[in-house]
Amino acid sequence: MTVPFTILLSSAGRRVSLLRSLRHAATAAGLDARVITCDLNWTAPAMHLADAGFIVPRCTDPGFAAEVTALCDSEHVDLVVPTIDTELPVWATLKPDLATMGTTVAVSSPEAIAVAGDKRLTNRHCAESAIPCPRQAPLADVQRDASGWRLPLIVKPAGGSSSVGLHRVTTWAALDAIPADPALVVEETAPGIEHTVDVFVDRDGYAHGPVVRRRLEVRAGEVSKAQVVRDDLLASLAVRTVEALPGAYGPMNVQIFSDGPRAAVIEINARFGGGCPLSFQAGGRHAEWLIREVARKEAPPAAPVIEYGLMMLRWDDEVFVRAD
Numbered sequence: 001m002t003v004p005f006t007i008l009l010s011s012a013g014r015r016v017s018l019l020r021s022l023r024h025a026a027t028a029a030g031l032d033a034r035v036i037t038c039d040l041n042w043t044a045p046a047m048h049l050a051d052a053g054f055i056v057p058r059c060t061d062p063g064f065a066a067e068v069t070a071l072c073d074s075e076h077v078d079l080v081v082p083t084i085d086t087e088l089p090v091w092a093t094l095k096p097d098l099a100t101m102g103t104t105v106a107v108s109s110p111e112a113i114a115v116a117g118d119k120r121l122t123n124r125h126c127a128e129s130a131i132p133c134p135r136q137a138p139l140a141d142v143q144r145d146a147s148g149w150r151l152p153l154i155v156k157p158a159g160g161s162s163s164v165g166l167h168r169v170t171t172w173a174a175l176d177a178i179p180a181d182p183a184l185v186v187e188e189t190a191p192g193i194e195h196t197v198d199v200f201v202d203r204d205g206y207a208h209g210p211v212v213r214r215r216l217e218v219r220a221g222e223v224s225k226a227q228v229v230r231d232d233l234l235a236s237l238a239v240r241t242v243e244a245l246p247g248a249y250g251p252m253n254v255q256i257f258s259d260g261p262r263a264a265v266i267e268i269n270a271r272f273g274g275g276c277p278l279s280f281q282a283g284g285r286h287a288e289w290l291i292r293e294v295a296r297k298e299a300p301p302a303a304p305v306i307e308y309g310l311m312m313l314r315w316d317d318e319v320f321v322r323a324d
Contacts, residue, residue: 005033005295008077010068010091011059011084012037012046016317017277019046022081025280025287029297036075038068045319059087065094072103079294080105081251081272088113088270104294108201108270109247116245116252116268119158119185126265129244131237133265139184143176154187190266192259195231196223197238198272198279200286201248202293209286210235211279211306223275224314228282228307234258241265251276251286278312 007022009015019035026033037050040058047053052075056067064087072080080103082091092113095105107113115121119136126133134154142149155178156166168189169175178184194215199207212234217225238254245268253273257264272287280287283306292299 003076005031005291006075006077006079007033007035007291008068008072008075008080009035009037009046009050010080010082011087012039012050012053013044013083014046015083016046016049016319018081018083018272019050021277021280021287022291025285025291028285028288029292029295031291031295031297033291036077038071048319048321059084059090065090069094069098072098073101077103079103079291080107082107083271085117085269085271088117106250106290108245108249108252112245112248113270116270117159119156119160119267122265122268123185123187125244125268126241129240131241131244131265132263134187134190136185136187138182139178139186140180140182142186143178143180146172146175149186150188152189154189155184156187157183158185159183187266190257190264191262192257194266195229195234195256195258196226196253196273196275197234197256198251198253198276198284198286199238199242200289201242201250201252202289203249205243205248207239207242207248207252208289209284209304210238211282211284211286212238213275213278215275216311219314223273223312225312226275226278227309227311228278230306230308231258234263237263237265241268250290275312278310281312282307282310 022035034051036052037047038054038056057064091105091107092110115125123133123136152168152170196213198211201207212229212231213226214229215223215226234256241254242248242252251272253269255267283304285304
């Protein structure tokens with residue numbers, strides 16, 4: 001009897017598209033695979049569309065590590081795909097021990113995760129790597145001396161995500177009215193339109209297959225409409241950004257503002273981005289490459305052909321389950 005290749009999608013939540021993409025990628029790699037999920041709540045929609053679903057504590061709970069380690073052991077998990085920023089440090093800590101069990105975690109080193117998870121460190125990483133990025137400073141510094149800064153400005157939490165807590169400040173009075181908070185940073189407004197570039201980083205730290213997505217509409221901090229575009233400048237900029245990280249591995253994406261001649265990196269996500277299904281549909285094979293590497297399957301001979309211009313238009317869907 002063939003043992004299926006088992007993928008665990010952690011903090012599955014509403015990530016039904018990613019779950020389906022992982023299934024499709026495993027099939028493309030020639031594997032008999034099952035995709036299971038874990039989440040802290042049984043009402044997570046993706047739990048009910050997986051091959052199996054498991055309830056675990058919140059990733060910040062002291063019992064999370066033991067629970068997911070036991071889950072990986074009992075379900076013979078080959079690959080773990082984390083999905084939210086808060087769980088990445090925990091999975092990175094567990095990664096060495098899980099590897100001895102035969103489980104690979106698609107997560108970067110703690111150092112790379114720290115840089116991606118703190119916008120102050122992200123900005124410093126880019127500046128030190130000669131990667132264009134916006135001017136940034138602590139809120140208190142700019143409130144104390146705004147000389148050289150131009151409105152409008154962006155004020156955001158250093159550790160925030162999904163645009164939570166982000167403010168676009170258009171007057172100096174509005175800037176001064178923001179309560180002092182050492183976790184807030186001020187950035188100059190980056191030029192142009194926001195793009196996200198998806199890449200896959202292999203075990204040797206090399207980034208492959210950048211796919212550039214132009215954000216057209218965002219809802220609740222996550223892209224709802226986007227289009228794949230050809231932009232070699234942004235593609236190479238994303239590759240440089242992640243390859244300069246210490247211990248980058250697996251799926252990553254880089255958020256960049258660009259008006260054509262100018263570009264500025266504003267954020268790094270050390271995981272699959274919310275809009276990654278568009279990259280997959282357009283020809284990006286990041287999930288397949290990840291699965292092939294873990295399963296030690298040879299890479300396909302043909303390079304992917306990207307369908308530039310392809311758009312993603314999202315809508316809501318439902319899964320119906322009985323409360324018992």
